[in-house]
Amino acid sequence: MTVLSVQAVTKRFADRVVFSDVSLRLARGERAGLVGPNGTGKTTLLRIAAGQDEPDAGTVAVARGTRIGLLRQELLGDVEGTVIEHARGAAAHLRELERAMRDLEPALASGDADVLERYADLQHHFDHAGGYAFDATVERVLGGLGLAPLADREARTLSGGERTRLGLARLLLDDPDVLLLDEPTNHLDIAGLEWLEKFLVEREATMLVSSHDRWFLDRVTARTFSFERGTVVEYRGAYSSYVRQRADREAATAKLAEQQATRIAREEAFIARYKAGQRSKEARGRLKKLSRLERIQGPERSAPQTWRLDAAHLAGDVVVSTTALAVGHGVRTVLRTPALRVERGWRIAVAGPNGSGKTTLVRTLVGDLPPLDGYVSSAPTARVAFLAQAQAELTGDESVVDSLRSATGLDEQDARGLLARFLFRGEDVLRSVGVLSGGERTRLALARLAAREANLLVLDEPTNHLDVSSREQLETVLDDYEGTILFVSHDRYFIDRLATHVWVVRDGALTAYEGDWSALQRGEAHEMRSGPPAMSEEPDLSARRDVRQAGGTPKRGSSVRRAERPATEATSPAGRVSASPARRTQRRASAPRKVTGLRALEVRIEAMELQLKQLEERLAQVAQSGNYMETRIAGEEHAALERSLRALYDEWSAAAEEQE
Numbered sequence: 001m002t003v004l005s006v007q008a009v010t011k012r013f014a015d016r017v018v019f020s021d022v023s024l025r026l027a028r029g030e031r032a033g034l035v036g037p038n039g040t041g042k043t044t045l046l047r048i049a050a051g052q053d054e055p056d057a058g059t060v061a062v063a064r065g066t067r068i069g070l071l072r073q074e075l076l077g078d079v080e081g082t083v084i085e086h087a088r089g090a091a092a093h094l095r096e097l098e099r100a101m102r103d104l105e106p107a108l109a110s111g112d113a114d115v116l117e118r119y120a121d122l123q124h125h126f127d128h129a130g131g132y133a134f135d136a137t138v139e140r141v142l143g144g145l146g147l148a149p150l151a152d153r154e155a156r157t158l159s160g161g162e163r164t165r166l167g168l169a170r171l172l173l174d175d176p177d178v179l180l181l182d183e184p185t186n187h188l189d190i191a192g193l194e195w196l197e198k199f200l201v202e203r204e205a206t207m208l209v210s211s212h213d214r215w216f217l218d219r220v221t222a223r224t225f226s227f228e229r230g231t232v233v234e235y236r237g238a239y240s241s242y243v244r245q246r247a248d249r250e251a252a253t254a255k256l257a258e259q260q261a262t263r264i265a266r267e268e269a270f271i272a273r274y275k276a277g278q279r280s281k282e283a284r285g286r287l288k289k290l291s292r293l294e295r296i297q298g299p300e301r302s303a304p305q306t307w308r309l310d311a312a313h314l315a316g317d318v319v320v321s322t323t324a325l326a327v328g329h330g331v332r333t334v335l336r337t338p339a340l341r342v343e344r345g346w347r348i349a350v351a352g353p354n355g356s357g358k359t360t361l362v363r364t365l366v367g368d369l370p371p372l373d374g375y376v377s378s379a380p381t382a383r384v385a386f387l388a389q390a391q392a393e394l395t396g397d398e399s400v401v402d403s404l405r406s407a408t409g410l411d412e413q414d415a416r417g418l419l420a421r422f423l424f425r426g427e428d429v430l431r432s433v434g435v436l437s438g439g440e441r442t443r444l445a446l447a448r449l450a451a452r453e454a455n456l457l458v459l460d461e462p463t464n465h466l467d468v469s470s471r472e473q474l475e476t477v478l479d480d481y482e483g484t485i486l487f488v489s490h491d492r493y494f495i496d497r498l499a500t501h502v503w504v505v506r507d508g509a510l511t512a513y514e515g516d517w518s519a520l521q522r523g524e525a526h527e528m529r530s531g532p533p534a535m536s537e538e539p540d541l542s543a544r545r546d547v548r549q550a551g552g553t554p555k556r557g558s559s560v561r562r563a564e565r566p567a568t569e570a571t572s573p574a575g576r577v578s579a580s581p582a583r584r585t586q587r588r589a590s591a592p593r594k595v596t597g598l599r600a601l602e603v604r605i606e607a608m609e610l611q612l613k614q615l616e617e618r619l620a621q622v623a624q625s626g627n628y629m630e631t632r633i634a635g636e637e638h639a640a641l642e643r644s645l646r647a648l649y650d651e652w653s654a655a656a657e658e659q660e
Contacts, residue, residue, distance in 0.1 A: 001027060001028050001063065002025050002026065002027050002063065003026055003027065003028050003062065003063040003066050003177060003178055003206060004025070004026040004049060004060075004061075004062055004063070004066070004068070004178050004206075004208075005024075005025050005026075005060070005061040005062075006022060006023055006024050006025070006045075006048070006049055006058070006059075006060050007023050007058055007059050007060075007061070008021050008022070008023055008057065008058040008059070009021075009022045009023070009045070009048060009055040009057065009058030009059070009060065010022070010055060010056050010057035010058055011041065011044055011045075011048065011053075011055055011056055012056050017230060018040075018041040018044055018230075019040070019041045019044075019045065019227065019230050019231055019232070020057075020230055020231060021058075021231050022045060022058070022231055022232045023058075023232070024208075024225055024232060024234065026178065026206060026208060027206075028177075028206055029204050029206055030206055030222065030223065031200070031205065031206070031207050031209070031220055031221045031222055031223075032207070032208050032209070032221055032222070032223040032224065032225060033208075033209055033210075033211065033217040033221040033223070033224045033225065033238065033239060033242075034046070034208055034209065034210040034211075034224075034225050034227075034232075035210070035211075035217070035224060035225070035226050035227070035239070035242070035468060036226060036227030036228075036467075037227070037467050037468075037469050038437060038439075038467045039437075040227040041227065042182070042210040042227065043072075043182050043210065045232075046070060046180045046181075046182050046208065046210060047070065047072075048060060049068075049180055049208065050068050050069075050070035050180050051068065052070065062178075065177075066177045066178060067093070067174075067176040067177045067178070068176055068177070068178045068180060069171045069174055069176030069178070069179055069180065070171075070180045070182070071167065071168055071171050071179070071180070071181045071182055071184055072167075072182055079155045079156065080155070080156075081154070081155060082151065082152050082153060082154055082155060083142070083147055083150050083151050083152070083153050083155055083158070083166060084138070084142070084151040084152065085155075086155050086166060086170060087138050087141070087142055087147075087166070087169055087170060087173055088135075088138055089170075090138075090170050090171075090173035090174045090175075091134060091173055091174055091175060092174070094126065094130075094131045094134060097122055097125055097126040097131060098126065098131065100122050101119060101122045101123060101126065104118060104119045104122070105119075130175070134173075137173065138173060141169045141172050141173055141199075142169055144192065144195035144196065144199060145165045145166075145168060145169050145188070145192055145195070145196070146165065146188075146189065146191070146192050146353070146354065147162070147165055147166060147169060150162060160187075161186075161187030161354075162187075164186055164187045165187055165188065165192070168184055168196075172199065175203075177206060178206045178207065178208075179200075179205050179206065179207035179208075179209075180207070180208050180209075181207060181208070181209040181210065181211070182210050183210060183211055183212070184196065184209060184211065185211055185213040185216050187354075188490070189352070189353045189354045189490055190351055190352070190353075190490050190492065191353055193213070193215075193216060193490065193492070196216075197216060197219045197220050200220050201219075201220060207220075208225075209221065212463075212466065212467050212468050212471065213491065213493070214239045214240075214468065214471075214493040215491070215492040215493040215496070217238055217239035218238045218239050218240050218493075219238075220238075221238045221239070222237065222238060223235070223236060223237070224236075224237065224238065224239060224241070224242035226242060226246065228300070229297070229300065250299035253296065253297075253298060253299050254298050254299055256296050257296040257297065257298040258298075260293075260295070260296050264290065264293070267286050267290050268290070270283065270286060271283045271286055271287050271290070275287075308421070308450075308477060308480055308481075309446065309449065309450050309457070309477060309478075309480075309481045309483075310450065310453050310482075311453065311454065311455040311481060311482045311483030312381070312383050312453045312454065312455045312483075313381065313455070314344055314379060314381050314382065314455045314483070314484075315379065315380070315381045316344070316379050316381075317343050317344050318341060318342070318343055318344070318379060319342045319343065319344055319346075319378065319379050319382050319455070319456050319484050320340070320341070320342040320365055320376065320377070320378045320379070320382070320456070321339075321340065321341050321342070321376075321377050322337070322339055322340045322341075322365070322371075322374060322375065322376045322377070323339055323374040323375055324336070324337065324338055324339055324373075324374050325337045325340070325364065325371045325373065325374040325376070326371060326372040326373035326374065327357060327360050327361050327364045327369070327371055327372060328357070328360060328372050329360065329369075331372070333372055333373075333508075334356075334357035334360050334508070335356065335357035335360065335361055335505060335508055335509070335510060336508060336509055336510070337361070337509070337510040338510065338512070340365075340503075340510075340512070342365075342456075342484060342486060343484070344455075344483075344484055345482075345483075345484060345500075346484055346485075346500050346501055347478075347484070347485045347487075347498045347499050347500045347501070348485070348486045348487070348499065348500070348501045348502070348503055349487055349488075349489055349495040349498070349499040349501070349502045349503070349517070350362060350486070350487065350488045350489075350503045350505060351488075351489065351490070351495065351502060351503070351504055351505070351517075352504055352505030352506055353505075353506070356505045356506065356508075357505060357508075358488045358505050359460055359488060361505065361510070362386075362458050362460065362486060362488060363386075364376065365458070365486065366384050366386050366456075366458050367384075368386070381455070382455060382456055383452065383453065383454045383455050383456065384454055384456045384458060385449040385452050385454035385456070385457055385458070386458045386460075387445055387446075387449060387457070387458065387459045387460065387462060388460055397432050397434060398432065398433055399429065399430050399431065399432060399433070400419065400424055400428065400429045400430070400431055400432075400433060400436070400444055401415050401416060401419060401424075401429040401430065403433050403444065403448070404418065404419060404444070404447055404448055404451070407448045407451075408448060408451035408452070410451060415429075416429055418447055418450065418451060419444075419447055421447070421450075422443045422444070422446065422447040422450070423443060424440075424443070424444070424447070439466055439467065439469070439470030439473070441465075442462065442466060442470060442474060446474075446477065454483065455483040455484060456483060456484045456485075456486065457478075457481065457483060457484070457485045457486070457487075458485075458486045458487070459485065459486075459487040459488070459489075460487070460488045461488055461489060461490070462474060462487060462489065462494075463489060463491045463494050471491070471493075471494060475494060475497050475498060478498055479497070479498060485498065492517050495516065495517040496516045496517040496518055497516075498516075499515075499516045499517065500514070500515070500516070501513065501514050501515070502515070502516070502517060502520050504520070522639065522640075601648065601651060601652045601655060602652070604648060605645070605648050605649070605652065608641065608644065608645045608648060609645065611641065612638070612641050612642065612645060615637060615638050615641060616638065
């Protein structure tokens with residue numbers, strides 16, 4: 001059943017057409033993503049769908065009785081009362097049902113059948129809508145969004161990010177039939193993001209969400225609407241599926257456009273040759289057909305990316321090393337860490353809750369803050385460039401070229417040459433830095449870093465306020481960078497693309513893992529299912545053997561390199577690297593008892609292959625159902641079983657070689 005329908009909607013601002021002929025439908029229970037560069041009209045479309053703005057053309061239809069809730073990017077306005085009072089003021093429909101029940105309660109003693117039936121009907125609706133569990137839901141939502149410690153704070157005293165989270169909490173507690181979410185992941189840390197994903201999936205919410213968080217879109221959406229050439233194109237599946245489909249579509253469109261251009265060139269050559277000769281009538285006919293031909297437009301091409309970061313030479317393999325540290329401000333310790341090492345070529349992501357000390361840690365490592373306990377040592381040839389959160393220094397009326405010159409000491413000609421590499425050309429270099437977009441601001445910040453030729457980049461939330469296109473450009477530049485990167489981020493897609501190591505900050509302590517974000521999650525999932533396993537130092541060589549057999553040298557930070565280490569390795573509080581939970585689980589699953597004889601191994605392999613086949617069938621069924629949580633669990637089981645089967649193959653091969 002369709003609950004929201006947008007048909008042929010057009011919106012203009014003054015003489016500019018923001019978008020035109022936009023159509024989309026949402027059925028009950030559907031979760032769709034809305035993607036596109038900043039400025040294409042995503043927020044405007046959501047406001048039109050919510051009935052808060054009027055389209056210049058087209059219609060919006062909502063199913064009768066459907067309540068629509070819109071989360072805006074703007075800060076929550078001034079509200080009275082505490083955080084908990086504002087949250088409990090949500091769900092007006094529940095309050096109406098509760099008032100109606102209370103109004104009937106005095107008449108219940110009369111035993112009137114109509115009154116009893118009416119009260120029972122109200123009670124059923126109140127219970128079905130979650131009225132009796134509302135207080136528990138309030139606590140769950142505030143806790144999940146990190147607002148529980150602020151429950152008794154006056155709402156007007158909250159920071160901007162806290163107000164945004166409170167607005168999201170209020171909307172979720174209102175429990176509308178359709179959620180229209182404009183950047184709901186802003187100001188959420190990873191724990192909050194994961195909680196929100198789970199909440200939306202479990203509630204089977206109907207929603208249209210505009211977001212630059214690709215990991216979030218992959219987890220909660222099953223369709224994608226993409227702004228392209230001033231309108232919206234629909235794709236099946238979540239963000240990653242959309243990327244593949246769009247690439248295929250653009251490749252096909254480019255091929256058709258090229259073929260059409262070749263045919264048009266031949267026709268034009270014929271017309272030019274015979275327009276005045278004996279075949280002039282045929283030439284005029286071809287010209288008439290050519291004038292009516294609908295031209296195929298090739299895909300939109302962004303400006304070629306020429307910007308890159310160069311790294312100065314580093315003598316030695318260790319960039320930074322520490323003893324066990326206590327970091328904080330003044331005398332207050334925020335975070336304690338084991339002994340840490342940052343080696344040449346590593347890309348380390350620092351992840352954890354807001355306020356857990358991530359920025360304090362990286363500032364301590366680069367020497368901006370002294371450690372409260374322990375010491376930090378850096379290589380003599382280490383050259384550090386620090387990109388602070390949100391590039392706070394890039395504000396005001398200073399021009400782009402003057403901003404670069406003041407930060408680097410370059411003369412104007414060299415500054416313009418460097419800016420040209422970062423796509424600032426002509427009059428662009430004279431623009432005020434205060435009016436730059438998020439992507440342009442990041443390019444300018446990176447141009448300032450490029451002039452230093454640092455071999456250690458330290459980045460604090462580098463993807464904040466960037467649209468997907470700008471994030472992908474940044475990822476490409478950093479992936480090609482030859483130096484070492486230490487970065488703080490809540491963007492799990494960004495971490496997964498770049499990281500070779502993840503440092504997780506939680507409850508005042510730091511745990512170091514080897515691998516990307518997916519490897520970390522696999523390790524934690526295995527540990528949750530298997531319980532704390534025994535420690536072991538036995539190395540896992542099967543993946544390395546597979547890479548060597550495939551040939552080639554893995555690129556630093558690439559997926560091939562990470563595939564060499566399919567599970568993570570955790571650093572103990574003493575700084576010793578131990579076997580990861582995923583790896584320990586693999587060994588326990590593949591060798592629960594000592595097996596001798598090829599036949600016994602073959603029996604176990606056959607049984608495990610059958611189990612894998614059955615799990616693949618189950619995974620296909622679950623994937624079709626669209627249940628993310630079940631799909632994730634089944635996928636993790638499948639990956640663990642594949643690794644166990646591979647280990648059995650290796651054991652069989654070794655046994656066969658011994659017999660020969």
